[in-house]
Structure formats: C-alpha cells, structure tokens
Amino acid sequence: MLQLFHTYIDRQYKTPSGLIGYVIGEKMVKQHQPETHWTISLLDLNRQDTVxxxxxxxxxxxxxxxxxEQVQHVTGVDLSPVVLKLANRRNHREIQSGRAELVHSSVDSLPLENESFHxxxxxxxxYFWEDxxxxxxxxHRLLVPGGMTILTISNGKDGEAWPSIEELIEGQLIPVMTKTGFHHIEMLMGPDSRGYHTVAIAGKKK
Structure with a gap:
C-alpha cells in the first residue's frame, strides 16, 4: 500500500491531475523558490528576449x-492541464495583453516556430522527459543562433550525490546536447533547497 502511495505521488509530480494536482502544483511553487530565483538570474534576461x-x-x-524583467514575450509549456489552469490564473493579465502564452504539450514535439526564442x-x-x-x-530548433538553454535539476541531498542523476547528466544529457549542436556546455552549482543540491546544465546554440 505504501509503495502504491509513493508511486501515485511521483505520478502527480510528473503530471499533476485532479483535485490533488492543484495542491501539488502550488506545493512545488513553495518548494522550488530558491532554485527558481537562481535559474532566472542565470538567464541574463534582456528587453528583446523571448523566453x-x-x-x-x-x-x-x-x-x-x-x-x-522587461522581456518581450514569455511562453510556458506543460503537459498537465491542471497546472496550466493555475499558471493562467497567476499570469492572467499578461496573457490577456499578449505578452505571455501557455501551451499544452509534451517537450519532445512542441507546436512552436523555429528559432523563436532567445x-x-x-x-x-x-527527470520526466520520456525522449x-x-x-x-x-x-535547439526553437532557439535563435546564440540562444541559451538552462536546465536545473537536483543531483543529491544532504551531502550525498545521486549516481543516477550524474549518469543522466554526464552520460546522456551533455553528449546529446553536444551532438545536437550546443556549445559552451557547462554544469553550474546552485543553491541547496530543503537539503537538496541543485545544478544547472547550461549551453548555447551555435
């Protein structure tokens, strides 16, 4: 029974759904604020940027x-209709003005135009990307030449590293980014958040 509960909660963190999905969505907002603020600082945002x-x-x-930030336009993508409703509520005014938009989609096939983001x-x-x-x-397709990507994740907790995440970064993500055409790829050390260690993998499109 306990294993089933943990499986259910893990599924909710991947794709929040139903009434509990609203709770999970807002819970993640509170849990992830330190790394969220840090990640935004790494983006070095400018007035002309589309994000x-x-x-x-x-x-x-x-x-x-x-x-x-006085960016030009911001787009958010998520696979969960539940959290997109929360995102719409939180950013309703900017969405109505056309400065922001939300898209319901998986990350491996995005209905967005080539080279449309800085x-x-x-x-x-x-962790949840299936492909x-x-x-x-x-x-890579969506970035303009010279555009930047920042991918923030946890790689350990309370001084202990997670080998599976290290393999994901060093054995899969960085090689795939290099092969795809990213350069200046680096791993940046971020703040601890609730005991979890955070890192960001940064890269630029040639």
Whole structure:
C-alpha cells in the first residue's frame, strides 16, 4: 500500500491531475523558490528576449520574469492541464495583453516556430522527459543562433550525490546536447533547497 502511495505521488509530480494536482502544483511553487530565483538570474534576461519555460507548472517562474524583467514575450509549456489552469490564473493579465502564452504539450514535439526564442529553461522537469534526445533537438530548433538553454535539476541531498542523476547528466544529457549542436556546455552549482543540491546544465546554440 505504501509503495502504491509513493508511486501515485511521483505520478502527480510528473503530471499533476485532479483535485490533488492543484495542491501539488502550488506545493512545488513553495518548494522550488530558491532554485527558481537562481535559474532566472542565470538567464541574463534582456528587453528583446523571448523566453520559453519547459514544464512551467503553476507559472511562478513566468510570473517572476514578467514582473521583474522587461522581456518581450514569455511562453510556458506543460503537459498537465491542471497546472496550466493555475499558471493562467497567476499570469492572467499578461496573457490577456499578449505578452505571455501557455501551451499544452509534451517537450519532445512542441507546436512552436523555429528559432523563436532567445532563452529556454526548465526547473525540475528534466527527470520526466520520456525522449531526452527529441527534447534537446526541440530546444535547439526553437532557439535563435546564440540562444541559451538552462536546465536545473537536483543531483543529491544532504551531502550525498545521486549516481543516477550524474549518469543522466554526464552520460546522456551533455553528449546529446553536444551532438545536437550546443556549445559552451557547462554544469553550474546552485543553491541547496530543503537539503537538496541543485545544478544547472547550461549551453548555447551555435
């Protein structure tokens, strides 16, 4: 029974649904604020930038960018209709004005135009991408030449590293990014959040 519960909660974190999905969506906003603020700072946002968040959840990062940065346009993508409703509520005014939009989609096949973004980022979404290679290709397709991507995840807790995440980064993500055409790829150390260690994998499109 306990294993079934943990499986259910893990599924909710991947794609929040139903009434509990609203709770999970807002819970993630509170849990992830330190790494969210840090990730936004890494984007080095400018007035002309168009920005895409993959796995935007309840829209906190989008809201933070829209309120504090004079970017041109922000788009949020998520697979969960439940959290997109929360994101719409949190960013309703900017969506109505046309400065922001929300898209219901998986990350490996995005209904967005080629070379339409200067910055793409995600926070705690990478673990759930079912086709990593396809998702990286989509990021590369959507970025303008010289555009940047920042992918933030946890790689350990309380001083202990997670080998599975290290393998994901070093054995899969970075090689795929290199092969796809990203350069200046680096792993940046982020803040601890609730004991979890955070890192960001950054890269630029040639």
């Amino acid at each position: 895409l968040e993959l796995g935007c959840g309840a829209g906190y990062a989008l809201n933070k960018i829209l309120k504090t 910055k793409i980022f995600s926070i705690h979404s990478l 990593l290679q396809a998702a990286v290709k989509e990021m």
